[in-house]
Amino acid sequence: MKLIIKEYLASLKERNELDALLPTLLSQMGLTILSEPSIGNRQFGVDISAVGSINNEPEAIYLFSIKAGNLGRQDWNSGNAQDLRPSLDEILDVYIPTHLPSEYKDLPIIICLTFGGDLKQEIEINLSQYTQAKETDQIKFAVWNGDRISGYLEKYLINEQLFLQDDLKSLLRKSLAMVDQPEISFQHFSRLIQKLFQDLQSQSIKNQLTTLRQSYLALGILNSWCLSENNIESSYLSAERLILHSWQVVKSFASKNTADARKIKNIFKSLTLLYLSISDSYYQRFLPHFSSLHAISNAVHGNCDVDINLRLFDVIGRISLFGIWVDWAFDRMYRNSADQNIIEDASRTHGEISEALKKLIMNNPLLFHPYKDDQAIDIGLTAFYWLKNNENDGDLEGWLSGITRTIPGAFTHNKRYPSNIHDYLELVLHPIDDSQEYRESVTKGSILYPLLGFFAEVFKNSEMHLDIKKITTEFIPKCTLQIWHPDADTETHLYSNSDTHGLGITGISNETRETPFNQIKENCSLDKYILELSAVKCDHFPIILTACRHYRLPIPYHFYFQLLGVDIYKDETKDQETEHEV
Incomplete structure (x- = not known):
């Protein structure tokens, strides 16, 4: 060690x-x-x-x-x-x-x-x-x-208390040894995090400080090994998981100013910076290839188109989330110093990442064809990031309308239409036949079409609406269109994914272009649980979006309404676009 x-x-x-x-x-x-x-x-x-x-x-x-x-x-x-x-x-x-x-x-x-x-x-x-x-x-x-x-470090951070246990040392060693097989490495590190943070909220502040420091160091070591192997997949996923679990402890101290609270918040700040550094490394590895046609698709070296499709949507979701975190960090810096240079740096950085995402989409056409319904999460993260600047509206509308034009053809020709399939082999074989029974079995519910319908109204795009209406009435009439809201249990389980939580709202309709937008707005106005989430109260909203990406939860529409300047709780539209999220 x-x-x-x-x-x-x-x-x-x-x-x-x-x-x-x-x-x-x-x-x-x-x-x-x-x-x-x-x-x-x-x-x-x-x-x-x-x-x-x-x-x-x-x-x-x-x-x-x-x-x-x-x-x-x-x-x-x-x-x-x-x-x-x-x-x-x-x-x-x-x-x-x-x-x-x-x-x-x-x-x-x-x-x-x-x-x-x-x-x-x-x-x-x-x-x-x-x-x-x-x-x-x-x-x-x-x-x-x-x-x-x-x-x-070994005496005071690694071997103290929890790390005295051989099973914890073993998990870290296994994670390091398997960085060239990221899924296995991440599994070991996830188990390490789970054991470290088990019942930590009920323990002493000293134990909480020790665990946060140890986990930060462990992630740093893992990232160092990943960089040396030129494969940061394990450290990226581990950083996301650690940020979420750490917040379970940090949230109790976020509004306090005691000496212990400052120590805990400083450790979390260091952890956040390490997570952003890892995310930036991920982004920088792809950046030189965004301008080349099919470059990212070819770099996947997949066995089939499914591998490429899954990776492309994963990449665009991660980079969009990175951009959201960077915007948030710039915003906090500006509020602390009011330096105009920060605004200029933030605008330039947002423009650079936005442009990179646009090149990624245009040079990798599979991003116009989601194979899985839950890729709506990655689409939603990109939509949220682009909504921060109205200069991106045309590109966002073009991408989403392109998706709505692609999907009807996939259904018509029975080729890789979006499904609820999670098993990889089943997804590779999809669709196995053209029967209505099979189609209904793999399209039982959708979060994708409500999202597309919502933005059809945002952009007043009637052609998008007609395409979505055709999909949901002609091809999958029995599909349940739904959205997701936090509920009373979400604060307890969101950050650790310890149990089911949240509320699925069904019955979203595409009767008219305005219908899904208004239905979603009405449902969101009835839900105030999102305002009770600690990450919202403490101005760390990207943690919620990180949890959505990491645990594959739909993006709550409250975030979109906020950026659109729609006050869903007063049922009126603000005159000026809001600068801060929820």
Whole structure:
């Protein structure tokens, strides 16, 4: 385990990775963090400062100067502003005389030379001579290399409490060993999460902090291994699952401002950033290929068209969800600083991701032909993301109307029409015959056609409506058209998928173009359970959409109405498009 952790540490960058992990470790070791890394302010050589006792030694001030990877001659004093020796000089000449809190000025001071890798032999003499010359009765130096940090991590984060259990260690090892088989790797990591978070809400805050820190570290290690194998599928799915389970704990502290609440929220912030980093890696891997015809389809290397179709809708759902999270993050940043540059960055990023999605659709025509009815979830995520900017309206309408034109042909020619089939082999063989009995058996219900009918009215597109009406009356007249709402049990079960929850509303009709929109609006106006969800109350609504994608739940229409400026609870249309979701 220590070797695994050391390899992980050596792979970390200094900024936002190693310097983000260390405060979590130091807090778990019992130290009090005095300052953390910041951008824009001079730090005079100190990335992190803390006070406390390690291994029952006398209380001391610990000043950490952090470098990434191995420490060699080129990192010591080569003229680079980020070299270690100039940083140490600044600590001695400026930081210690001017920045130490007055109540700690008489404590021993330990300057920690911190790096995730090894100390190269070529620099050992230089470092030894420097520290001997600079040490005093009060000021000492310590080397925190990969070995030392990994030892502390193993002692305080990995082996403490829950991770003392061999079955938990085994699950992490199995997940790492199988990253080249993502489904199996994810299964092991999911079981690890389930065991870690079992009954955690009823445990002490100390146990909750420990579990959140351990799970964050475990995900970081898994992601490092996935990146090294050039296959991040397991870390992506594991990050989604961990975000959702962690919220079960974090939600109780989201509105509090106690010391423990701040610690828990900071860990969740780090976890969210790691999830976004993994999502960005996923997005960046596809980005260069979006402009090429059939490039993503060919890259799937599927055995048949079903493999390609399933992957394409999965990709568009993930990237749309990533865009939703990024928009949310920019929005929170702007509310905290009101910096106009943030608005410009947000607009540019939204435009870039939107353009990537458009290229993905146009260059992979199978995205006009959903094979599974629940691909409405991925379509719905993309629709939600594009609705944030009315410049996308034409593209969204074009895509959805293209889907409604494709499906009637699939029914007419009995070729891969959307079904409720979940079994892969059955989906490959679908349709097995052209009988009405078979068709009815695989199209018993639909969340796809209400979604398309809803947007037919949003865009006032009568041709879309007629296509949908033809599908539902001529080809599948016995199909139950339905939508999904949260209910009283959703808050308890949504984030962990621990039991069934939610309410299926049936009877959606396509009698006129306006009918599905008005029926959905009326039903949503009667449901206020969504307003009681903690992720809505605490302004973390992307967590709900993440749960919908991860656990394959339909997107609640309340989100669409909010972006459309329709106040379903007052039955009136707002004059201005709303900026914040639900």
